[in-house]
Every structure is written in structure tokens, then in C-alpha cells.
Amino acid sequence: MSIPEPTIKRLCKILSTLEILEQEGNSFTSSSKLEQISGFPSHTIRKDFSFLNNPGRTGSGYEISALKGAISQSLGLVGENRACVVGLGRLGSSLLEYPGFNNGNFKIVAGFDRSVNKIEMMDSTVELFPAYKLEEIILQKKIDIGIIAVPADVAVAVAQKMIDAGVRGILNFAPVRVVAPEGVVVQNVYAVDYLRFIASMINQR
Amino acid sequence: MSIPEPTIKRLCKILSTLEILEQEGNSFTSSSKLEQISGFPSHTIRKDFSFLNNPGRTGSGYEISALKGAISQSLGLVGENRACVVGLGRLGSSLLEYPGFNNGNFKIVAGFDRSVNKIEMMDSTVELFPAYKLEEIILQKKIDIGIIAVPADVAVAVAQKMIDAGVRGILNFAPVRVVAPEGVVVQNVYAVDYLRFIASMINQR
DNA sequence: GTATAGTTGTGAAATATTTCACAGGTGGAG
DNA sequence: CTCCACCTGTGAAATATTTCACAACTATAC
Ligand SMILES: NC(=O)c1ccc[n+]([C@@H]2O[C@H](COP(=O)([O-])OP(=O)(O)OC[C@H]3O[C@@H](n4cnc5c(N)ncnc54)[C@H](O)[C@@H]3O)[C@@H](O)[C@H]2O)c1
Ligand SMILES: NC(=O)c1ccc[n+]([C@@H]2O[C@H](COP(=O)([O-])OP(=O)(O)OC[C@H]3O[C@@H](n4cnc5c(N)ncnc54)[C@H](O)[C@@H]3O)[C@@H](O)[C@H]2O)c1
Secondary structure, eight states, X not given: OOOOHHHHXXXXXXXXXXXXXXXXXXXXXXXXXXXXXXXXXXXXXXXXXXXXXXXXXXXXXXXXXXXXXXXXXXXTOOSOEEEEEEOOSHHHHHHHTOTTTTSTTEEEEEEEXXXXXXXXXXXXXXXXXXXXXXXHHHHHTTOOEEEEOXXXXXXXXXXXXXXXXXXXXXXXXXXXOOOOOTTOEEEEOOHHHHHHHHHHHHHHO | OXXXXXXXXXXHHHHHHHHHHHHTTOOEEOHHHHHHHHOSOHHHHHHHHTTSSSOBOTTSOEEXXXXXXXXXXXXXXXXXXXEEEEOXXXXXXXXXXXXXXXXXXXXXXXXXXXXXXXXXXXXXXXXXXXXXXXXXXXXXXXXXXEEEOSOHHHXXXXXXXXXXXXXXXXXXXXXXXXXXXXXXXXXXXXXXXXXXXXXXXXXXX
């Protein structure tokens, strides 16, 4: 039985929440605590968990580490998904050290910028390359996911190169709608969309 | 009749798409063209538009500027929503000049950072203030929406100050789940959630 | 004029998702 | 032990959303 998309999105958020709870020293939680933190109703959360295999124990709650495992497994978040960041300006350099990008199932294995100078000056734990090596390195390092942090006018071209080189997913921060062929998953993070959503909730509900 | 939330989110994205189309010199479009760009099925788009008042003309398509107006109006995106950015590091300084934040219904009217030095050195068209003036300026400039771009460990405190000062919406980029009382709309942009969503689509569908 | 290929808008049907209700379990206090 | 307050898991009901189908319209070409 396939998991509904709204459930997948909630599970992704809950996974982050669990990591935060764990960092704070908790090892158990419950659907009602998760409701308080995440805002999703507890019955929805329990229903979501019913797509997992036996994550909790009737009567007591959920053991966080087991729950994390069950969610990761059901979402197919196994193994190590390799990603790269293209465009090492303000946003891109921040993303290189974004906590959580290098935890668990993800690893940033390369950064790219057009400016060779910038690459040489930057000091990062991630290996950096000039932009013209993008396709070569994606193939060589078997990179699955490309993260776009370049100016809008070159974003589509960068996306095309990534697709040609065989990435299977793209996370695009540039204010351009990247489209991809069947088989490549794209998420466009267009910041103004969130502002609009906030404003529409403020102004009408 | 209130607009379904999935429809609202799609309309927000379509609005961005329309702006891009308009910049490219188009003045008409159709649901099938929008399908190609946005990925949403054309019948869903038309159904979404049925919540607006008469945006298009049967037979021909949609006039982009009229459509933009109809969407904005229905979403309550009227007047000028004033916003501020707190934390002017890499992400924050990029957000200050993010195109689209200062277009149409939004205006960034202030930036804040803890480092007074940074504020004095930075050169921006937006007025900048030291962080301790946050509440004062939010009140004075009647700021509706706060954007958080500070490190995770201070994000909750910053959010609380914003709430106390009376913002009605918060867009949080720090990897912390900000919770707010009824009446304050929060959107948490937790980048790793998108990576997880991409990975789960790649690995299972 | 007439065909043709496109278009919108929208009820109704088909699906998907959320909510409800509750059986049944747990653990701690007295 | 009993009581109490909490918990999960899940079918079934209620609701929300998407999809379909098509009448009606428009613009263009010939
Ligand atoms: N979605 C969001 O939340 C969000 C937030 C901030 C910025 N942005 C967007 O992210 C992008 C980057 O913003 P920024 O402020 O970091 O810009 P920036 O100007 O600071 O950095 C852009 C970097 O890209 C590099 N670059 C340019 N062309 C390139 C190419 N063809 N290949 C590789 N590298 C190239 C430049 O050398 C530069 O280092 C912009 O499109 C911006 O609008 C999105
Ligand atoms: N969601 C995303 O897509 C995304 C992307 C990149 C970064 N981030 C997050 O955004 C945040 C900022 O990242 P960054 O790389 O720009 O960090 P940064 O270190 O470059 O900048 C942080 C800035 O916040 C300022 N600051 C610290 N405490 C403050 C306070 N109490 N009040 C006001 N200003 C304060 C600092 O002076 C600094 O200028 C981090 O939490 C990061 O994890 C999110």
C-alpha cells in the first residue's frame, strides 16, 4: 500500500521534530506531545504512523529511536544519498554547513562555483570544484541530488546540466520554476510563496 | 465559500509563475500552458480558478494581468504587507535583496542584527537596526511579518520577541520548530525536509 | 460562410484524506 | 489488587479534493 503524499510530508517534518526532541535528551514521546510541537492533530499523526510497521506500543508511547527508524525505512530513506551544492554565494555557502544536510541519510559531497577564485579562497570541509566540472563530478561521485543556489538567470541551465549528468532529484532555491522530465523529482523553494501563504492566512481566515 | 488550502498553495505558486511569464513578455496564457510550467494538471488549475471571480474568457485564455489581480484579491493579498528580516548573515543578507520580496504586496522595511558593526558596514537599500530595537521598530513601522534568519539557538527567542511585539506571521528559516499562539501564522522552512521528500520520492515511487 | 483546433467553467462522480470512536493496552498510585 | 489517566492502532464515517466530461465559447484559416 503506498503512502499518501500528505502523510509523506508530515512524516518528513515529524522526523525533524524527533531529532530535535532526541537532542534535548528525550527518548520517548507520544502522539499528543507531537501534536503540541508539530501542530498536526494527534489522530492524524497516529493514522500516519499506521502506514509504518508497528512503531509504538499500545498504552505507552513511542520510543524515539525506533520511531525514527520506522519512518526512515518506510520513506525509503536508507543508505546515503549524495548531494551537491551549485553556487557558493551567500545562500550556497550557508547551505554547505547547514546542519541536517550532513546527518543520517544525506551527505554533501561537492560544492561548485563559476568563480575559481572563490573556490580557492573558501575554506570548507566539503570538496569544492569549478562549475565546468559539474557533469564530470556528478558522474564520478554518483551524486543523486543537486541543490541549486545560483542567480535566477543561470538556474535553468545548471538544472539541465544536472539532469544530463543523471541526478534523480533537484532542490532549487532560485526564483525560477525548474521543470524536469519524468523520473527526476524537483522541489522549488520559492521564498515569496511562503510569504504569500502567510499573508493570505492572515488576511482572510 | 472558503478556498481549500491545497488550492491556496497552488495559487501562490501560480502567481509566481505568472510573474515570470509576464517578465518574459507574455500577456496571455492558458491552463494548459500553466500545466506545462507548474506541473499541476490543467483541470485542477481551472477548478482552482473557479474559486476566483471570472478570471478568464471562455474560448480564449487568461489575460495574465487580470488573472494576477483576481488571484491576489481572492487570497487577500491586498495593500502592502510589511516585513522585516532578523539576522543579516549569509542567508539574511541574501533575503534582503531577494527579488519578489519587494514586489507587489510585500515590502521589507527593516533588517536587524545583533552585531552593530555589521549593520554599520552593510550597504543596503533597507533600513538596518541593532537587534535590541526589534520590538520598538516592529511597533513603530507596523510590521506584519517577521522573517527569521538567525542561528538555531536564538531563533525561538527572536520569534517570541516578534510575537510579543505583535507580528501576525513568521517565516522561519532556522532549523527549529517555531510554535506560535492562535492568530499568528508560522511557516517553517526546514531545508532538510525537502531533501527527505525528494529522497523518498526517488527511492520508493 | 464553415470547419477546426483550441479554450473556459463547472456540476457530478470518483478518490483521497481526515476525523471520529472505541477496543484494548500500560504503568503508576494508593 | 483496583482505579485512573494516559496511551496506540484502526476500521468506518465524514469530509475534502481531484478528476472527468462536456456544453459553450473564441479565434484562426480557408
Ligand atoms: N528560496 C530562498 O529561500 C532563497 C533565499 C535566498 C536566496 N535565494 C536565491 O538563491 C540564489 C543565490 O542567492 P545568493 O544571495 O547566494 O547569490 P550570490 O550572488 O551571493 O551568489 C551566487 C553565486 O553563484 C555563483 N554562480 C553564478 N553563476 C554560476 C554558474 N553558472 N555555475 C556555478 N556558480 C555560479 C556566483 O559566482 C556566486 O558565488 C539566488 O537565485 C537567490 O534569489 C533563494
Ligand atoms: N531553511 C533554509 O533553507 C536555510 C538555508 C540556509 C541557512 N539556514 C539557517 O538560517 C540561519 C542563518 O544562517 P546563516 O548561514 O546566514 O548564518 P550566519 O552565521 O551567516 O548569520 C547569522 C547572523 O545572525 C546574527 N545574529 C545572531 N544572533 C542574533 C540575534 N539574537 N538577533 C539578531 N541577529 C543575530 C549574527 O550576527 C549573524 O549575522 C541558520 O539558522 C541556518 O541554519 C536555513
